Amino acid sequence: DFEASFIRLIDRVTNGSRIEINQTGTSLYYQPGLLYGGSLEHECSPSRSIGYYLEGLLCLAPFMKHPLKIVLRGVTNDQVDPSVDVLKATALPLLKKFGIDGESLEIKINRRGMPPKGGGEIVFSCPVRKVLQPIQFTDPGKIKRIRGTAYSVRVSPQMANRMVESARSILNKFLPDIYIYTDHMKGASSGKSPGFGMCLTAETINGTILSAELASNPQGQGAAVLPEELGQNCAKLLLEEVYRGGCVDSTNQSLALLLMTLGQRDVSKVLLGPLSPYTIEFLRHLRSFFQIMFKIETKTPEDEHMGGEKVLMTCVGIGFSNLSKTIR
Secondary structure, eight states: OHHHHHHHHHHHHEESOEEEEOTTSOOEEEEOOEEOEEEEEEEOOTTSBHHHHHHHHHHHGGGOSEEEEEEEEEBSOOSSSOOHHHHHHHHHHHHHHTTOOSTTOEEEEEEOOBTTTBOEEEEEEEOOOSSOOOOEEOOOOOEEEEEEEEEEESSOTHHHHHHHHHHHHHHTTTOSOEEEEEEEEOGGGGOSSOEEEEEEEEEETTSOEEEEEEEOOOTTSSOOOOHHHHHHHHHHHHHHHHHHOBSBOTTTHHHHHHHHHTSOSSEEEEEESSOOHHHHHHHHHHHHHHOOOOEEEEEOHHHHTSSSOEEEEEEEOOOOOOTTSOOO
16 A cells, blocks of 8 residues: 555656556556656655655655655654654755755655654655766764754653653763754644654764664554663664764665766765665666666775774766756
């Protein structure tokens, strides 16, 4: 049901796509149309979070004919997909590195929605670009500050404060500059189900942003989670992400590699932490779609004097140019 919803979303943002699904729902025929964009609205299936749909849109949005402005409704934070907060904190700065920037690049959270019923709403807008800049992003730099959001909906606002205190109890040992914002949504903007969670980001002197997040179990599923435990575990996850390191966190590895592939016919380099299974599969797709191979060099912790093993990914872009962008 969430996959059908994703196909409907792709149909909305394109013009002239042909989609045929057989009766048993096991095979899909898809003939892509032009990426059209414009102002749209979409109801996402509550079985997956909005992040699932947003990840697809982040790859396509810069190449539309008209700047995309889309309202997505559904679950904003869950335990499966990257939440809207994480994508806002990490994916948008990554797009800016490739020259996709401007006032109209933003993700705005109007209402939060927790699983199982959802009820959240976000607005995602993105400008269009004709070509992407190649990047050389090989030095992550040292961590200078940690920012975060502890959110609670339809539970006591004290939950957020308890998460913040327990996360700080771990992170304060490493860094003084920590600010975790508490976000308690009330009334109509709090969606239809209770829940709480936390999203943390570590920012380095060179503009690398690494993130970690956790959300409470959905209402009626699994054991109740203590906010103190959740805050501590989220802080530990952030430290794990910092240990993995690299210039792009594990959520956005595939987005960075796709934008490098679509860049100008020039060399792009990026230093990543250990590749996630999703990224490895994604590299195979890039090879079959674009016939492009990445040069992968491993860097051991001794070379870098920090964290886990890193990989330096190098490729020459295919020189993709946005054909549907209107010429003024």
